[in-house]
Amino acid sequence: VKESDLHEWLRDKIPPGKGVLLGIGDDAALLDGDGPLAAASDILVEGVHFTRPEAGPDQIGAKALNRNLSDMAAMGLEPRWCLVSAAVPKGTTEKFLKTMIESMTAAAGRFGACLVGGDTARSPGPLVVDVTVLAPVGELSPVTRSGAAAGDRILVTGTLGGSSLGWHLDFVPRVSEGVHLNRHARPTAMIDISDGLDRDLCRILDASGVGARLDGDRIPLSQAARRLSARTGRDPLDHALTDGEDFELLFTVPPERAAGLESSDELAVPVTDIGEIVPRGTRIVVRGGSGFELKGEGFDHTF
Amino acid sequence: VKESDLHEWLRDKIPPGKGVLLGIGDDAALLDGDGPLAAASDILVEGVHFTRPEAGPDQIGAKALNRNLSDMAAMGLEPRWCLVSAAVPKGTTEKFLKTMIESMTAAAGRFGACLVGGDTARSPGPLVVDVTVLAPVGELSPVTRSGAAAGDRILVTGTLGGSSLGWHLDFVPRVSEGVHLNRHARPTAMIDISDGLDRDLCRILDASGVGARLDGDRIPLSQAARRLSARTGRDPLDHALTDGEDFELLFTVPPERAAGLESSDELAVPVTDIGEIVPRGTRIVVRGGSGFELKGEGFDHTF
Numbered sequence: 001v002k003e004s005d006l007h008e009w010l011r012d013k014i015p016p017g018k019g020v021l022l023g024i025g026d027d028a029a030l031l032d033g034d035g036p037l038a039a040a041s042d043i044l045v046e047g048v049h050f051t052r053p054e055a056g057p058d059q060i061g062a063k064a065l066n067r068n069l070s071d072m073a074a075m076g077l078e079p080r081w082c083l084v085s086a087a088v089p090k091g092t093t094e095k096f097l098k099t100m101i102e103s104m105t106a107a108a109g110r111f112g113a114c115l116v117g118g119d120t121a122r123s124p125g126p127l128v129v130d131v132t133v134l135a136p137v138g139e140l141s142p143v144t145r146s147g148a149a150a151g152d153r154i155l156v157t158g159t160l161g162g163s164s165l166g167w168h169l170d171f172v173p174r175v176s177e178g179v180h181l182n183r184h185a186r187p188t189a190m191i192d193i194s195d196g197l198d199r200d201l202c203r204i205l206d207a208s209g210v211g212a213r214l215d216g217d218r219i220p221l222s223q224a225a226r227r228l229s230a231r232t233g234r235d236p237l238d239h240a241l242t243d244g245e246d247f248e249l250l251f252t253v254p255p256e257r258a259a260g261l262e263s264s265d266e267l268a269v270p271v272t273d274i275g276e277i278v279p280r281g282t283r284i285v286v287r288g289g290s291g292f293e294l295k296g297e298g299f300d301h302t303f
Numbered sequence: 304v305k306e307s308d309l310h311e312w313l314r315d316k317i318p319p320g321k322g323v324l325l326g327i328g329d330d331a332a333l334l335d336g337d338g339p340l341a342a343a344s345d346i347l348v349e350g351v352h353f354t355r356p357e358a359g360p361d362q363i364g365a366k367a368l369n370r371n372l373s374d375m376a377a378m379g380l381e382p383r384w385c386l387v388s389a390a391v392p393k394g395t396t397e398k399f400l401k402t403m404i405e406s407m408t409a410a411a412g413r414f415g416a417c418l419v420g421g422d423t424a425r426s427p428g429p430l431v432v433d434v435t436v437l438a439p440v441g442e443l444s445p446v447t448r449s450g451a452a453a454g455d456r457i458l459v460t461g462t463l464g465g466s467s468l469g470w471h472l473d474f475v476p477r478v479s480e481g482v483h484l485n486r487h488a489r490p491t492a493m494i495d496i497s498d499g500l501d502r503d504l505c506r507i508l509d510a511s512g513v514g515a516r517l518d519g520d521r522i523p524l525s526q527a528a529r530r531l532s533a534r535t536g537r538d539p540l541d542h543a544l545t546d547g548e549d550f551e552l553l554f555t556v557p558p559e560r561a562a563g564l565e566s567s568d569e570l571a572v573p574v575t576d577i578g579e580i581v582p583r584g585t586r587i588v589v590r591g592g593s594g595f596e597l598k599g600e601g602f603d604h605t606f
Contacts, residue, residue, distance in 0.1 A: 003604035021339060025510070026447050027377040027494060028343035030440070033336040036324060040331035040420055041435060043388040047427040074330040085346040085433040088606040097606070117343055122604045124350040125428020130388040132344060132435040137333070144329050191330060207328070301306035301425045303391040303400070 001094045003120050009098065014105060017114025019080060019136075029116035031081055036137040040071040046126035048301075050169065057096045059169040060129065061103030067194070068133040069111060070173035070247045074192040076143040076182025077135040079113040079175065085130045087123035100129075111175045140182055143251070147188035148208035152277040153258035157269045158248040160197055161225025161240035168245040177267055178249055185261060187251035195299040196242040200250055202296035205283060208252075212294070214275035216287030222246075237287070244299035252277055304397045306423050312401065317408060320417025322383060322439075332419035334384055339440040343374040349429035351604075353472065360399045362472040363432065364406030370497070371436040372414060373476035373550045377495040379446040379485025380438040382416040382478065388433045390426035403432075414478045443485055446554070450491035451511035455580040456561035460572045461551040463500055464528025464543035471548040480570055481552055488564060490554035498602040499545040503553055505599035508586060511555075515597070517578035519590030525549075540590070547602035555580055 011025045022030035044064045046052065055063070065082065072079040084104060088097065101115075108114055113133070157174050174192070181187055189208055193200045197219070205212055221236045225243070229236040253261070261271045283294040314328045325333035347367045349355060358366070368385065375382040387407060391400065404418075411417055416436070460477050477495070484490055492511055496503045500522070508515055524539045528546070532539040556564070564574045586597040 001606040003606070006606075022445070022447060026449075027374045028341040028380075028436075028438070028445070030445055031340045031342060033338060033340035033439075035336060037334045037336035037340065037437075038331040039334060039384065039386055039435075039437065041386040041388045041422050041433075043390055043422045043424050043431075043433065045390045045424050045426055045431075048390075048425050071330045077331075081342065083342055083344040083435050085344045085435075087346055087348045087351075087429075087431050088604075090606060092606045119344050119346045119433070120604060120606075121346050121348050122351050122606060123348055123429065123431070126390075126426065128346075128348075128390050128426070128431045128433075130344070130346065130422070130431075130433035132342075132386050132388075133331075134340075134342065134437075135331070136336075142325070142331070142333055144325060146329075301391075301423060303304040303306070303309075303393060303395045303423075303425060 001092065001097060006097060006120060014115050017116065018112065020114065020116055023116055031116065033136060038072060038075050038077050038135040038137060038142055039132065040068060041130060041132040042067045042071060043130040045128050055169050057100040058103040061100035062107045063169055064129040064131050065104045065107035066171060066173045068131040069175050070192040072133055072135045073173050073175045073178030073249060074190050076178050076190060077137060077140055078179055079111055079133045079135045081116045081134040082108050082113055083132040084115055084118035086120050087128040088120060089123050089127055143182055143187050143190040145189050145191050145204045145207035148204050148210050148252040148277045149188060150210055150277050150279045152188055152252040153255055153273050154212060154252050154275045154277060155258060155261060155271050155273050156248055156250050157271055159220040159222035160246045160248060161222050161236060161243050162228040163243055163245035165224040165228060167224060171247045173247055174249045177269055180267060181251060185253050185257045187253045190249060190251035193246040193248050193250050194244055196244040198241040198294050199297055202294055209280055211278045211280045211282035212275055213278050213282060214285040216285045218272060218274045220272045242297065304395065304400060309400060309423060317418050320419065321415065323417065323419055326419055334419065336439060341375060341378050341380050341438040341440060341445055342435065343371060344433060344435040345370045345374060346433040348431050358472050360403040361406040364403035365410045366472055367432040367434050368407045368410035369474060369476045371434040372478050373495040375436055375438045376476050376478040376481030376552060377493050379481050379493060380440060380443055381482055382414055382436045382438045384419045384437040385411050385416055386435040387418055387421035389423050390431040391423060392426045392430055446485055446490050446493040448492050448494055448507045448510035451507050451513050451555040451580045452491060453513055453580050453582045455491055455555040456558055456576050457515060457555050457578040457580060458561060458564060458574050458576050459551055459553050460574055462523040462525035463549045463551060464525050464539060464546050465531040466546055466548035468527040468531060470527060474550045476550055477552045480572055483570060484554060488556050488560050490556045493552060493554035496549040496551050496553050497547055499547040500553065501544040501597050502600055505597055512583055514581045514583045514585035515578055516581050516585060517588045519588045521575060521577045523575045545600065
């Protein structure tokens with residue numbers, strides 16, 4: 001596959017997106033920004049975030065995009081524009097690349113976002129895909145990690161743990177939920193769980209200068225966490241706390257705005273109240289009569 | 304090196320930049336955008352764009368950033384915000400990574416831009432660095448590739464060819480020149496030469512629907528093109544036309560606005576008039592009494 005041929009196909013393939021003044025094919029894309037803007041990047045590496053042929057081109061493309069959309073969900077914002085860069089191993093087929101790109105455009109399009117630019121190069125090693133996503137803030141207020149206050153409830157979407165059994169390739173980013181929560185529940189802090197509940201909650205606690213008391217019996221365990229537990233012999237709760245790649249939203253909200261969220265019909269995914277923000281110094285998971293400390297640990301890349 | 308430790312260092316290291324409402328450390332950066340915005344990405348791969356130890360961490364960081372700044376120079380815009388993603392091989396030292404990052408912040412800072420976010424992951428293969436650069440359009444008009452018209456002069460900054468002998472690691476992107484030209488000469492089309500004069504000029508010709516007649520004797524040959532020619536036995540002009548990674552600006556401008564550019568004191572780098580835009584159908588380099596066709600060829604990645 002020649003890069004120049006791929007780019008020609010891309011220019012024809014990519015539909016003109018919302019607010020795109022100039023799309024793929026010049027030195028830069030021109031975007032119709034208006035006011036503050038959120039920007040995030042996430043890099044996906046073969047052999048680390050996926051392996052082939054376990055993951056097909058459609059899943060690789062979807063995961064690359066969806067991880068980034070999940071970052072915008074965690075800000076409570078609507079992703080709008082994506083730039084995709086790929087380092088492509090020799091021998092990659094045209095069909096593989098086109099399927100991967102089509103999967104990305106579909107993943108973006110699902111939430112009204114589009115591809116506006118990027119780059120490709122040859123890779124002498126693994127397939128690497130880096131995505132940058134941009135979101136105009138518009139009339140929304142971005143939700144950071146730093147606003148949690150003692151007394152806030154801690155909630156999470158969906159179920160946690162065992163993502164490696166398949167969810168990590170097939171998840172749907174909680175974009176609709178993030179925006180809905182931002183509009184209606186106004187979380188004081190929010191993050192998407194990419195490195196495990198333990199570590200990602202600690203990120204909120206660090207940024208907000210507070211502590212947390214989790215109710216271990218209320219942490220929603222996925223079927224996959226239970227299945228994985230049967231293999232590993234580890235407590236399913238441990239999987240839920242540390243596996244990572246759940247891509248669920250973890251957020252904090254004052255009790256009066258938390259009430260009703262668990263039984264809301266307006267969210268397509270269940271939401272569970274799993275504990276309380278407390279003053280700094282306490283980071284504990286209580287289960288039965290005993291408790292154990294959060295470690296701030298989960299997935300961490302080591303170079 | 305643990306990713307979490309590196310990120311902590313980064314948060315402390317990176318100074319708050321212009322228009323950065325929220326920098327490194329949350330799910331996304333928040334940027335004080337206001338109106339249209341340009342966005343571009345460029346990916347740098349070990350073994351393709353550089354090799355180690357020929358290139359040190361400072362040169363790798365600078366090249367990763369400068370290639371992107373060069374894209375914004377080609378739009379005639381001032382780069383403002385950069386997101387950097389890196390896939391990092393096992394065993395990479397903390398010193399290497401920090402030197403690379405400091406080189407990126409210096410390269411960005413040279414033109415008033417700053418790092419606002421990104422991502423890191425482990426690489427089982429080469430070092431890969433992808434950069435996305437954002438530029439608010441502000442009061443400027445972006446210069447695309449598509450506005451060249453028959454009769455326009457074709458000009459280029461600096462000298463061309465032989466970049467592989469060292470310039471590709473040490474070049475200074477023509478950001479100041481791009482913005483100055485945009486303000487004062489208002490080019491009808493502009494591109495930065497990354498894949499060779501032949502191929503990149505043809506990109507302008509394709510986008511603008513025009514042809515070109517280059518004066519082969521006026522194409523500015525670099526010392527490196529001559530040195531490389533002595534090794535390869537190829538005409539230095541051939542190196543200037545096809546080597547790539549010159550990162551000089553190639554632009555078109557009506558004759559009345561081209562006059563004086565070659566002798567201007569206001570540009571820190573020489574500018575040379577190398578030919579004329581003509582109606583479509585002609586793509587020729589004239590030298591002495593004869594001529595040869597542009598091929599639209601130069602560097603192309605093959606996967």
